[in-house]
Amino acid sequence: MAERVSKGDGELDRDTAVTLRGPGVYDATLSAGWSVGNAAVHGGYLLALLGRALGDQLPHPDPFTITAHYLTASRPGPAVIRTETVRTGRTLSTGTAALVQHDAEGNEVERVRVLASYGDLDALPDDVRTAAKPPEFPPVEQCLGPEDAPDDRPAPGSPLHERLRMKLDPATLGWALGAPSGRGEMRAWFGLADGRDPDPLALLVAVDALPPTTFELGFTGWVPTVELTAHIRARPAPGPLRVSVTTRNLAGGFLEEDAEVWDTADRLVAQSRQLARVGLI
Template sequence: MTQSPMTQPPTPAPDFDRETAVTRRPGGRSIYDTDLPGAWKVGMGINGGLLLSVAARALSAELGEGPTPHPHPFSISAYYLSTSTAGPATVEVDTLRRGRTVSTASASLCQPGEDGTPVERLRALATFGDLAAQDGDIRTSAKPPHLPAPEECFGTEAAPAEFKAQSPLLDRVDLRLDPACVGWAVGAPSNKGEIRGWFRLPEGRDPDPLLLLLAVDILPPVSFDLGVPGWAPTLELTAHVRAKPAPGWLRVVHSTRNFAGGYLEEDAEVWDSTDRLVAQSRQLARVRLPKK
């Protein structure tokens, strides 16, 4: 009698993929169900980059099918309309144009309010394409950041206790900050308006275009380096994904040149392990100034 081989249990999906998963509802409308994870909370709500990744996953599912699939975000702009909480949510996608090289669609992420009425959390407009179809021509004056090796940087375990208590997402990421950019943690910010660090997922998952949308919003608010602690919720964020990242660590730089009236713009660059600039972003954030 021939013995059948033992069935191996399926490999569980990495946390990021599982916690940003979307499922399309049956029917004519392009509505996707998801469950926003409390593990990605920072401050009063779910991290803005994580929300952008969820919306982009629904957009990718919608635009990545058909005779000319466009699975990758090229450009996505999101407006954050209300504070997201842990729990069920929906993403409704409206395809505006399908082209040969790019397609454009909008996405609306909603959650049920206290009375059950849907409350919109995020509205995004995005252009998707196929990064694998790019011709590879690169002409740039951008320079990758110089950082100490990851083992010489400060990991999340060194974060102030009060910051970790408000940021469960620190347990979901492997983040190493340049020692030159963490003076704010001991009351000595540099006032240069820049924070740099290494980023990867602790489960060893290689970066991809969707993870880049998290990376552009993963560092502590750059306002910390201006001596302004506290929550800095994103009002609007526009990200450009320039290439599929190579495996390995990502280097992320956040900077600002203007903080006025309680608002600041924050620019981000993401570089992969081959010194390729793979994503850029700019966001407008409101900084909650401490009460005097």
């Protein structure tokens, strides 16, 4: 087990670091360690990176709601984030952010555009009235990760897998054995591989970290996110998170995925919905 690191000292902290260049403009480096598939940078990591820049720009510290439109595939390397404060209130502030890179010809290309509202999670009242219940699946020691793949079925390799500690519910792993269930469900225990405890930025990674629900529907190709909206509901308690993702409708090559993230105190700490595209040919 990885030695636990403190917040501020982990890989996610290092790889989402931004440097203020001028008013509202930040320089960043997209880490290759968060790449997936065809070397595109992971959408949840990008959301955390943009979220960190907005957290520096806006007067409130925590993302309450953040919506990202993924316009073109981001690549490891230098990037610029341009932020703008749209409105500042007593309890919420709203801003936008755009991440841009340069292509091989030197042309500027916008990769991601974000609109978000920030507040202070620590200032929220303790009152909770909910019908939501934590997902039920086996304890972490009975769930499976890439390292548990049978010898004749090598674990899928990507740099992203080395950044995360995920153990999937065996009931959602039929795809890995060539027998997808046909149910659009994925559940897992989630943590950062370096042992750093979760915070709101880690929650932005978690909502997009599990294998696509399309795997259990029989499609194993890349499923790029078109739009992702995340709601951060509470600052998570230390320890592993439980993540549940479902889809109900794959039609015309697009599907929605709804995610819930629960902490060790059985609190719903994050929710998300995304629209993703599936290659059906």
